[in-house]
Amino acid sequence: xxxxxxxxxxxxTASYQIEGAAYEDGKGPSVWDRFSHEPGxxxxxxxxxxxxxxxxxxxxxxxxxxxxxxxxYRFSISWPRLIPQGVGEVNEKGVxxxxxxxxxxIAAGIRPIVTLFHWDYPAALQARxxxxxxxxxxxxxxxxxxxxxxxxxxxxxxxxxxxxxxxxGLGYGxxxxxxxxxxxxxxxxxxxxxxxxxxxxxxxxxRKYAPGCRVGYAPCGDARIPASEDPADIEAARRxxxxxGDNPEGWAFNVSWWSDPPILGSYPEQGLRLLGxxxxxxxxKDLETIHQPLxxxxxxxxxxxxxxxxxxxxxxxxxxxxxxHPKTAIQWPITPDALYWGxxxxxxxxxxxxxxxxxxMSSHDVVSLDGKVHDPQRQDYMHRYLRAYKRAAEDGVDAIxxxxxxxxxxxxxxxxxTDRFGMIYVDYQTQERIVKDSFYWYKTVMEQNxxxx
Numbered sequence: 001x002x003x004x005x006x007x008x009x010x011x012x013t014a015s016y017q018i019e020g021a022a023y024e025d026g027k028g029p030s031v032w033d034r035f036s037h038e039p040g041x042x043x044x045x046x047x048x049x050x051x052x053x054x055x056x057x058x059x060x061x062x063x064x065x066x067x068x069x070x071x072x073y074r075f076s077i078s079w080p081r082l083i084p085q086g087v088g089e090v091n092e093k094g095v096x097x098x099x100x101x102x103x104x105x106i107a108a109g110i111r112p113i114v115t116l117f118h119w120d121y122p123a124a125l126q127a128r129x130x131x132x133x134x135x136x137x138x139x140x141x142x143x144x145x146x147x148x149x150x151x152x153x154x155x156x157x158x159x160x161x162x163x164x165x166x167x168x169g170l171g172y173g174x175x176x177x178x179x180x181x182x183x184x185x186x187x188x189x190x191x192x193x194x195x196x197x198x199x200x201x202x203x204x205x206x207r208k209y210a211p212g213c214r215v216g217y218a219p220c221g222d223a224r225i226p227a228s229e230d231p232a233d234i235e236a237a238r239r240x241x242x243x244x245g246d247n248p249e250g251w252a253f254n255v256s257w258w259s260d261p262p263i264l265g266s267y268p269e270q271g272l273r274l275l276g277x278x279x280x281x282x283x284x285k286d287l288e289t290i291h292q293p294l295x296x297x298x299x300x301x302x303x304x305x306x307x308x309x310x311x312x313x314x315x316x317x318x319x320x321x322x323x324x325h326p327k328t329a330i331q332w333p334i335t336p337d338a339l340y341w342g343x344x345x346x347x348x349x350x351x352x353x354x355x356x357x358x359x360x361m362s363s364h365d366v367v368s369l370d371g372k373v374h375d376p377q378r379q380d381y382m383h384r385y386l387r388a389y390k391r392a393a394e395d396g397v398d399a400i401x402x403x404x405x406x407x408x409x410x411x412x413x414x415x416x417x418t419d420r421f422g423m424i425y426v427d428y429q430t431q432e433r434i435v436k437d438s439f440y441w442y443k444t445v446m447e448q449n450x451x452x453x
Contacts, residue, residue, distance in 0.1 A: 002451040003393055008401025009446040010072030010111075011065070011423070012358055014118035014162070016048050017410035019078065021055035025093035028084025030120035031130075031171070035178030046416025052408055053431050058101050064424060064433060065407065066108040069443045073110050074357060074403045075101070076118035076162065079143055086122030087139050095150050102154050112155050113403070115218065116144055116202060118162040119171075119178070119413075126179055131168070131191035134280070137198040144202035145209050152210025159357065160199045160206075163220040163300060168192055169252030176414055185248055189278035192252065196261050196290045203292035214295040217262060218357040221255040223304030223342030225335060227319050232309035236316035240307045241345050243314070244271035251275065255346070263350045265291035296400060297350055300358035304338030328381070330362035330412070330419045336384035343392040343399060353400045359385055360405035362412070362419040365436065373425040373436040382442065387453050404442060408433065 016032045023029075036047040054061055065073060080086065081094035105112045117140070121130060125139055144160070170177035173188050183191075203215050224241040226233040242256040251257075256268040257275070265287055267276070310317035326334040339359065347354050361381040365373050386402065393399035409422035417428055423442055425434040444452060 002449040003390060003399065005449070007399070007449060008072045008111075008355065008403070009070075009449075010074060010113070010401070010403045011068075011070050011407040012074035012403040012405050013054075013076075013407050013410065014115070015076045015078040015081070016051070016118070016120040017406075017412070018052040018054040018408065019081075020048070020050040020053045022047075022049045024055070025097070026084060026091040027078065027094060028080035028086070028091075029123040030078065030080045031123055031126050031178040032120050034123055035180050038180065041180060042414055043416045043418050046411065046418075048411045050428075051411045052426050052428075055097065057431065059104055060433065061408070062101075062104045062108050062110070064435065065105075065110055068423070068435075068439055069446050070110055070407070071446070072113055072401070072403065073105055073407070074113040074115060074159070076115035077147060078120050079117065080120065080122040080124070082146060083122065083143060084124070086125035087142060090146065098151060102151060106154060111157065113157040113159065114147065114151065114155050115159040115162050116140075116147060117160065119167045121167070121178075130179070131172075131194045131198075132187055134194070136194045137201050140198035141201035141205050145205040148206045148209035148213070152206070152213055155210070156212070157214045157216070158206050158210070159216045159218050159298060160202045161195065162218045162357075164192065164195050164258055165220055165252050165254070168195065169250065173252055174249055185251065185275065185278050188252065189275050190280050192257065193279055193283055193286070196258070197286050199262055200286075200290040200292045203294070204289075215292075216294055216296040216298050216355065217259075218298035218300060219255065219258045220300040220358075221253065223301055223335075223338035224307045224345070225304040225337045225341050227306050227308035230309070233307070236309040237307040237341060238345050238348075240305075240314075240316045240318075241342075242268065242349065244268055244274055246274055259297075259350060261287060261290045262292065263294065263297065263352065294352055296355055297346070297352040298355045298357035299342060299346060300405070301338050301342045301356060302359060303333045304335045304342060306335075328362045329364050330415065332362070334361075334381060334384075336388045338388070339385045340388040340392045343389060343397045344395065347392075347397040353398045355399075355401040355403070356389060357403050358405040359402065360421050362421050365409070365420045365425055367425065367427075367434060371434075373434050375436045375438050378423070378436070378438045379441045382438065382445075383453060386445065386450060390450055390453055
């Protein structure tokens with residue numbers, strides 16, 4: 001049995017990770033432009049100044065997508081490339097770049113799926129308090145409206161935010177990502193609420209200025225995998241998946257705080273007990289704006305934690321991975337069942353058409369003596385995860401798509417260029433693209449709609 005006939009197969013990237021041209025054609029600086037140049041912040045001192053030079057090479061990259069058989073391409077727009085100060089004057093050269101990219105994709109028979117925000121926040125707005133500023137949702141609303149007005153005639157699929165858990169939790173909580181702050185809960189919880197308000201306002205703007213478009217949302221969260229098929233373990237995993245953590249440094253890394261308000265119209269009760277005191281005054285009346293109808297719901301899922309029932313206050317406990325459990329090059333555990341239980345639990349709770357917006361593997365890829373890049377580990381990883389996802393679809397999850405991370409090797413945030421997730425190898429010295437074996441393997445999977453898994 002295969003996936004549904006209209007299943008969305010494709011690949012994904014993000015603007016700061018591939019575009020380069022950080023200071024060209026009127027683009028304003030982002031928090032990542034600043035952060036990546038701070039000594040000691042990024043592994044080996046790497047920056048995204050050039051990245052994959054996609055800004056100048058997008059036509060070559062689209063041609064490779066076409067060769068691969070990609071029919072759907074998720075990419076993000078750089079807010080400061082369009083609006084250098086975050087608000088106000090529009091940079092027409094930035095608009096032209098994305099317009100040209102969209103036209104090139106459509107000419108190649110590829111559907112553009114646009115993510116409005118994948119972390120490269122305008123530095124000018126960071127100076128004004130960023131997401132802690134009560135005006136920040138309106139800044140994002142205006143940006144979303146611009147994207148809808150300029151691109152909505154051709155782009156019919158939009159995603160508002162990518163992984164708010166990370167850009168708030170790592171950027172403003174742990175300080176590991178741009179802008180590198182370690183702020184108290186009284187700040188980060190307020191930020192989370194403003195991000196959710198920005199999401200709601202953006203959905204309304206997209207529907208107003210790009211009528212007929214489809215709108216989704218792409219948070220993240222490691223799945224919870226029951227230790228056995230025992231109903232008690234399954235219920236324990238389900239409960240653990242939707243708990244809001246009580247660790248002040250890691251509170252943001254959960255599902256329900258970020259997904260319940262947009263989809264269910266309320267914050268989770270357990271989350272409110274922990275964090276409600278930090279929400280801005282009058283937050284309750286914002287829920288109507290936050291709670292906008294969505295056409296689909298996404299998750300970026302790479303791995304999961306095993307959970308079993310336990311006789312304690314939580315009713316569950318985490319099961320440590322055994323010694324020697326396989327990991328990817330970035331040291332993430334390989335847990336294919338995350339793509340069964342994650343979609344299953346999420347679809348049960350949110351009941352929206354579901355898409356994997358990111359999944360893939362960092363591997364130790366090299367150009368071999370034959371001039372090719374052989375990556376059997378990545379093929380095996382994707383094969384196992386896709387089989388689990390297919391099982392979820394067969395068990396009733398309305399699985400509408402899978403977007404592999406990533407189309408090409410790119411700038412992996414705090415890890416710089418030391419990790420390679422792509423199905424296309426990038427030589428960062430010459431910008432040569434070399435297709436990997438997984439490129440052709442995934443092409444076959446897409447052509448056969450997963451029947452060969």
